[in-house]
Amino acid sequence: MENSLLYFFRGNFRRNRKLIFNICSQLTIMExxxxxxxxxLPDGTxxxxxxWAQEIRSLKNLxxxxxxxxxxxVQATFKRENFSNMDQLSTLSRESVIRVEGKLNLQSKSxxxxxxxxxxxxxxxxxxxxxxxxxxxxxxADFETRLNNRFLDLRKPVKGSIFRIKSSMLWGIxxxxxxxxxxxxQTPKIVAAATEGGADLFPxxxxxxxxxxxxxxxxxxxxxxxxxxxxxxxxxxxxxxEEHNTVRHLNEFTSxxxxxxxxxxxxxxxxxxxxxxxxxxxxxxxxxxDLQALGLKxxxxxVPFPRISYEECRKIASSNGVxxxxxxxxxxxxxxxxxxxxxxxxxxxxxxxSLRPFYTMxxxxxxxxxxxxxxxxxxxxxxxxxxxxxNPDLLTKRFMEKGLKPENFEFYIKAFRYGMPPHAGWGLGLxxxxxxxxxxxxxxxxxxxxxxxxxxxx
RNA sequence: GCCCCGGUAGUGUAGUGGCCUAUCAUACAGGCCUGUCGAGCCUGUGACUCGGGUUCAAAUCCCGGCCGGGGCGCCA
Numbered sequence: 001m002e003n004s005l006l007y008f009f010r011g012n013f014r015r016n017r018k019l020i021f022n023i024c025s026q027l028t029i030m031e032x033x034x035x036x037x038x039x040x041l042p043d044g045t046x047x048x049x050x051x052w053a054q055e056i057r058s059l060k061n062l063x064x065x066x067x068x069x070x071x072x073x074v075q076a077t078f079k080r081e082n083f084s085n086m087d088q089l090s091t092l093s094r095e096s097v098i099r100v101e102g103k104l105n106l107q108s109k110s111x112x113x114x115x116x117x118x119x120x121x122x123x124x125x126x127x128x129x130x131x132x133x134x135x136x137x138x139x140x141a142d143f144e145t146r147l148n149n150r151f152l153d154l155r156k157p158v159k160g161s162i163f164r165i166k167s168s169m170l171w172g173i174x175x176x177x178x179x180x181x182x183x184x185x186q187t188p189k190i191v192a193a194a195t196e197g198g199a200d201l202f203p204x205x206x207x208x209x210x211x212x213x214x215x216x217x218x219x220x221x222x223x224x225x226x227x228x229x230x231x232x233x234x235x236x237x238x239x240x241x242e243e244h245n246t247v248r249h250l251n252e253f254t255s256x257x258x259x260x261x262x263x264x265x266x267x268x269x270x271x272x273x274x275x276x277x278x279x280x281x282x283x284x285x286x287x288x289x290d291l292q293a294l295g296l297k298x299x300x301x302x303v304p305f306p307r308i309s310y311e312e313c314r315k316i317a318s319s320n321g322v323x324x325x326x327x328x329x330x331x332x333x334x335x336x337x338x339x340x341x342x343x344x345x346x347x348x349x350x351x352x353x354s355l356r357p358f359y360t361m362x363x364x365x366x367x368x369x370x371x372x373x374x375x376x377x378x379x380x381x382x383x384x385x386x387x388x389x390x391n392p393d394l395l396t397k398r399f400m401e402k403g404l405k406p407e408n409f410e411f412y413i414k415a416f417r418y419g420m421p422p423h424a425g426w427g428l429g430l431x432x433x434x435x436x437x438x439x440x441x442x443x444x445x446x447x448x449x450x451x452x453x454x455x456x457x458x
Numbered sequence: 459g460c461c462c463c464g465g466u467a468g469u470g471u472a473g474u475g476g477c478c479u480a481u482c483a484u485a486c487a488g489g490c491c492u493g494u495c496g497a498g499c500c501u502g503u504g505a506c507u508c509g510g511g512u513u514c515a516a517a518u519c520c521c522g523g524c525c526g527g528g529g530c531g532c533c534a
Binding site: 081216256382428 | 470485490491493495497525528529533
């Protein structure tokens with residue numbers, strides 16, 4: 001890897017020796033101004049802008065170049081009277097990386113009200129043309145074209161906003177969990193056993209053994225409860241080999257998981273609604289310009305979120321003419337009726353045992369139901385959680401009821417035999433939450449490089 | 459896994475058997491224009507997913523492949 005990089009530089013060096021000398025000296029000696037800071041500098045300041053040539057408009061004695069960097073954009077004006085090398089600009093292509101030096105003009109006639117009166121330009125790296133995808137073209141490309149050229153797609157400021165928001169939302173959630181004495185952990189993604197059965201796992205060749213990509217950190221975070229760490233959370237990839245083809249499923253997504261010892265589903269739900277609230281509040285605090293760019297007005301959700309039982313949902317569906325037999329999952333159609341009644345966030349609690357995995361704690365008073373919950377936003381499921389079974393005998397029984405062989409999970413059950421506290425937790429789909437927060441129509445919009453039924457490149 | 463739909467210049471589209479030498483916009487190349495800012499005007503380059511079939515004639519109809527989109531199921 002390092003060698004190939006070296007050869008790349010050597011090759012380029014030979015071809016563009018002069019250019020590289022030029023760039024290196026500039027990058028190290030000179031400071032760089034961000035376009036987002038220009039407004040606050042004194043008029044006439046000498047500035048250096050580095051970024052992409054977003055737009056080039058040339059008139060006879062005048063060329064305008066709009067430069068975009070990570071903080072915004074600015075127009076650089078080249079006048080024949082104070083810029084000798086106008087011919088240099090005729091070859092400039094859109095999206096080339098450039099460095100422009102000039103004087104800041106805060107009284108400019110441009111619409112932005114400020115511009116840079118350019119005195120020099122260096123083309124640091126040329127962009128080929130035509131572009132596979134226009135950054136500022138009035139026609140929006142198909143999503144497939146955009147994903148195939150994702151690095152260009154992400155140059156559009158609104159696309160960047162999505163991922164800045166994703167980052168601060170996660171930051172807010174992390175901060176909250178830290179305050180609540182959780183520690184962040186990393187568990188294996190290459191595993192031997194299925195979490196909840198073997199159907200939807202990606203097999204991987206692991207030397208002489210068969211292994212899988214983990215669909216959830218569930219078993220490992222429970223084992224950590226037996227380790228005495230007590231409160232853990234993990235942010236990591238989860239892999240599902242389901243052949244779904246929808247706007248809200250990915251085959252690789254980011255799961256935010258927590259598990260807490262000496263705890264039940266009620267305190268886990270409280271932790272969840274507060275984590276979501278803090279994540280959103282951190283977005284409100286840090287991303288006002290991104291939200292503005294996306295044309296969104298968002299409010300912090302009120303906690304606690306409503307709790308609605310599975311049985312109530314069935315009744316709501318039934319009163320709208322949709323019958324869900326006991327023990328069957330609530331269909332999208334049914335959830336739409338529930339979502340009409342409880343918009344925004346709400347919990348569906350007390351799911352039947354038949355719909356929940358083996359590790360879910362049955363209700364003491366009626367074991368047809370469980371101490372489980374889903375966090376919903378209208379008809380969309382964001383999070384699934386529950387109090388877990390902590391008694392090893394009950395756990396073994398539940399394995400068998402689900403048609404799973406307890407001996408395949410010996411490494412897991414063993415952790416329950418030597419003192420396992422009662423515990424509860426949840427797993428939250430980060431992209432789903434972002435999708436809901438930003439009203440994105442496709443979960444792939446909330447993913448830099450989505451992995452779906454057919455896409456593994458780029 | 460099931461059902462429905464689509465594939466035309468770099469990008470996005472119009473075109474449902476002959477009027478297609480394939481529309482329009484944008485991008486791209488060249489030219490004009492002293493301040494543009496969705497700049498404007500002129501000129502130019504550039505495309506029917508692949509294979510087979512039907513027909514005097516196929517972008518258009520039929521079959522298959524490949525690629526993609528949407529819905530459901532399942533899930534986060």
